Amino acid sequence: MKVPHYQRYLIIGILLSLIGVMVFAQMVHIQTSVHAKAVTEYGETWAYVPQTIFPERGKIYDRQGSLLVGNQLLYEIGVNLVDVTDPETIARALESILGLDYSTTLEQVSIISSASSSYIILTDFVSSSKAGEIKQLMETYGRMAKDPKYANQLPPSLDGIILTAHLQRSYPEGSLASNILGFYTLKTSDISKTADRHEIRVGYGFYGVEQNYNDLLAGTPMDVRIPLDPNHVDEIPDLPPGSDLILTIDREVQSSMERVIDKHVKSSGAESGTLIVLDPKTGEVLAMATSPRLDPNRYWEIENLFKNRVFYNRAVSTTYEPGSVFKVITMASAMDAGVITPETPFLDTGAFEIGGYVIRNWDGNAWGEQNMIGCMQHSLNVCLSWVAKQLGPKSFYEYLNRFGIGHVTGIDLANEATYPLRTPDDGVWYDVDLATHSFGQGLAVTPIQLASAISAIANDGTIMAPHILKSMVSNGRQYNTTPQVLANPIKPETARTLTDMLATSLEEESSDALVEGYRVAGKTGTAEIPTEYGYSLGVTNASFVGWGPVDDPRFLVYVWLEKPKSSIWGSIVASPVFRDAVQELVVLMNIPPDNLRAKLEQ
Amino acid sequence: MKKGWSQAYKIVPWRGQLQWLGIMTVALVAVSLVAWVYLSVSSKASIAGRELQFYQNKKSNAIESIAQLETDLALVTSSTEMSLRAKKLGFKQVGPSRFTYMVIPGYGGKPAAELAPYTLTRTQNEVITPGFTQSIWDWMYGSFVQPASEY
Incomplete structure (x- = not known):
């Protein structure tokens, strides 16, 4: 039987259509199979670069x-x-x-x-x-x-x-x-x-x-x-x-302060030097110079420069016994509590017995009849021990707490250190600690901690939080920081009286810290260095803290020379650092001499 | 009338062929048109994409160059460099004794730095409209299918 030709076409057409349907069905099957997702994901990994x-x-x-x-x-x-x-x-x-x-x-x-x-x-x-x-x-x-x-x-x-x-x-x-x-x-x-x-x-x-x-x-x-x-x-x-x-730092001030400290570290043969300039009214750090310094472009040299547990920024990370600069805090506390006045008489016999120990002056001598100005001027340990005793341990340590001793200042720099302050509440506190703490031995502070505490005296009794960040620019806007009050440890009158007392004290001893044309207040410090076997002989930390002009303080300068060799005394090696720093500061900060400033302000 | 049309096609078969040819041609033109629109949009999107990459590279290069130039400027005006240059030019530091202080009304000393930039970042949508990135299917889906499914 012969199949008509249209039927042959029909059969071929059906076969081809079936093939087409099968191809389509397979395509759908491939696209929807479980492997399809994995293949797509694999393809995606080549379509993008993370x-x-x-x-x-x-x-x-x-x-x-x-x-x-x-x-x-x-x-x-x-x-x-x-x-x-x-x-x-x-x-x-x-x-x-x-x-x-x-x-x-x-x-x-x-x-x-x-x-x-x-x-x-x-x-x-x-x-x-x-x-x-x-x-x-x-x-x-x-x-x-x-x-x-x-x-x-x-x-x-x-x-x-x-x-x-x-x-x-x-x-x-x-x-x-x-x-x-x-x-x-x-x-x-x-x-x-x-x-x-x-x-x-x-x-x-x-x-x-x-x-x-x-x-x-x-x-x-x-x-x-x-x-x-x-x-x-x-x-x-x-x-x-x-x-x-x-x-908050000023490049020119910072540069100048680094030159000053470098010069004095070299001339005194000190191991290192630290110089802080604070604006006592705002807590802004205007300069913070330490030596040695690392070139951060070659940061890998840090291990060569800072050996033997030496800290990168001594001003905030190194605690040390400050010595007589601490007497400013003791004197401020006692005056604020009303225990003494600048004119309070004191008979210095050269020795003060407390807790079974005898406290002596830096030179071992008796200085006879003194008032509180004389005690500060001659930096008499015996006198300050007596002052601390008059104040009493409870009140004394309350004041130290208010001044922030034993606490971090919260400055916005990494690795700020603090050293715990021994108080009568601790089991390791002894009566003699009251005396030694009064003249800055037996306790440890960082330079920024003490500078911040003493800034209360330069700022009418108020400590402004020390800080380094002035403004931040983020997402197209500049945000300025607001100075914060850290504490009000003493009354404004106490601060002013003590400032005047310390200025007089510098003037009367013809200190090397005096700056021509500017009245400044300040105090030297010479501290023995504790070791595992007691205090070291002939090696000291020399310090000076000062501020000015006394009628309107614009700066507070803190100086610390570590183990100076030319002289162990702060009055000889640290006071000239303050003087040189202030001579530069008054120029860079546009501060006219006192007499001229009075005329200009009229 | 319907019978008349049917009879006419039976009498002259090429009329039916012509009708098929016309339908096929219209379909072909329609498909070509869609393909042309698709290719045109795709090529424009590709060109825009490449331009975008080019400008993004250019932008990051510009940011890097600006940073470099700013640092270069800081290097040549650094404290040490300026001191050296001043010394070379014969300048000397003046002591306080040679200063003359005077009050200048309205002058409050050196102003503090104000560095806030002035431009604000623009969002992605403001720069590239979806028309440059979506396919015709994305557009149809977004325009017709998705709105319908929201009801």
């Missing part, structure tokens, strides 16, 4: 807006192994421009690209100028490749080299204020295995402002996925940079 975007780290300025810490452009030099055509030329070029070892580089770039190593880093932190030289050479070789002259030969090539720019912390002022600023390191860490580039940079702020305000400066990094398909290109969100910080 990347962590780090915002530009915030900059740090001084109070006038001079840049103290910025960022500079440096380059990472790497090679994409699959693109390398001329390893010898790459090794030779990098040797001549960057000084990289020829054979090591040649070995590195000659590795055959594999799935595990397609990109290798040859070096990092290359300056813009050096990177520019490499780029220029790459362009030259690129032009040569297109030149018909080289049609029959293989021109040199730097193909494969990849220069990746990144920002690195820069400290344009070098070691200036490095104890305040701290430093920032870059650490390369393998924290993202899924990233195309396995290495991601993570930075850390160490010490000072860099550590204390690390979170503010760093901003918030963001993880993004960069699509490789241009159809899916999306805008990378605008990442706000880290906050910029404006500090």
Whole structure:
């Protein structure tokens, strides 16, 4: 039987349609199968490059807006192994421009690209100028490749080299204020295995402002996925940079104070020096100079510079027995409690017995009839021990607590230290402690702690919280900090009386701390240094604290010279530091001499 | 009337073929039109995407350059550099004895730093409208399917 031709067409049509339906059904099956999701996800991993975007780290300025810490452009030099055509030329070029070892580089770039190593880093932190030289050479070789002259030969090539720019912390002022600023390191860490580039940079702020305000400066990094398909290109969100910080320090004042302290450390043969300048009315730190100082651009030298448990910023991290500068606190407490007045008489017999111990003066002599001005002027331990006893332990330690002794000041710098103060409530306190504490032995403070406590006397009895941050610039706005009151340990009248008393005391002893044209108040300190075997002989900490002008204090200067060799006495080595510092300060802070200021204010 | 049309097609078969041809042509033109619109939008989106990448790179380069220039400026005006330059030019530090102080009405001394930048960040939506990033299917889904499903 013969099948009609239209039936044959029908059969073929049905068969083809069936095939089509089957193909379609299989397509639907593939698209909806359990494997489809996995395949899609696998495809997605190749469609995007995960990347962590780090915002530009915030900059740090001084109070006038001079840049103290910025960022500079440096380059990472790497090679994409699959693109390398001329390893010898790459090794030779990098040797001549960057000084990289020829054979090591040649070995590195000659590795055959594999799935595990397609990109290798040859070096990092290359300056813009050096990177520019490499780029220029790459362009030259690129032009040569297109030149018909080289049609029959293989021109040199730097193909494969990849220069990746990144920002690195820069400290344009070098070691200036490095104890305040701290430093920032870059650490390369393998924290993202899924990233195309396995290495991601993570930075850390160490010490000072860099550590204390690390979170503010760093901003918030963001993880993004960069699509490789241009159809899916999306805008990378605008990442706000880290906050910029404006500090209370003045670059010129800081620089000048560093010069002063460096000069005196050298001339006195001291192990180190610390000089703090505070504005007693606001608590702003105008300068905080310590020696030695590190150049934060070369932060890896820290271990060479700070050995044997020496702290990076002695002004906030080192506690020491201050000695006689502490008498200012004792005298202020007793006067405020009404126990004594500047005219209170005292007969100095050269010895004061307490708790089975005998307290003697610094020279071992008896100074006879004195008043409180004389006691401070001659820095009599016997007198101050008597004053503390008149005040009584309960009241004395209450006052010390109010002055913040034994507590951190809360200054916004990293690693502030404090030393616990022994009080009668402790089991380790003895009667003699009342006497030794009265003249600054047997207790320990940081320079900023004592400077902050004594600033109450320069500021009508009020301690303003010492701080280093003046303003913060974040998200397009500047936020200024407001000075905060830390405590009111004494009455304004007490503060003024004591200031006048200390100014008179300096004038009467013709102290080396006096500054021509300006009336200043202050007190010297010479403290023996405790060791495991008792107090050391012939080695001291020399200090001076002073402020001025006494009628309207604009600055408080705290000086500490550690183990001076030229003389052990604070009055000889530390007082001239104060004088030199004030001579510079009155110029930099535009403070006219007292007589002229009175005329100008009329 | 309907019978008349049917009879006319039976008498002249090419009229039926012509009708099929017309329908096919219209379908082809419609498909071509959709394909053209799709390709055109896709290519524009691709170009915009590439431009976006280009400008993003340019922007990050500019940020890096600004940081570098600011640091360069700070380096040449640093305290140490300025002191050295002043010494080279023969300047000397003046002592207080050579100062003349005077009151200048309205002058309150050196002002504190004011560094607040002036521009505000713009949100993503303000820069790229969805038309540059979504496909025609995304658009149809967003315009017709999704609104309908909300009811």
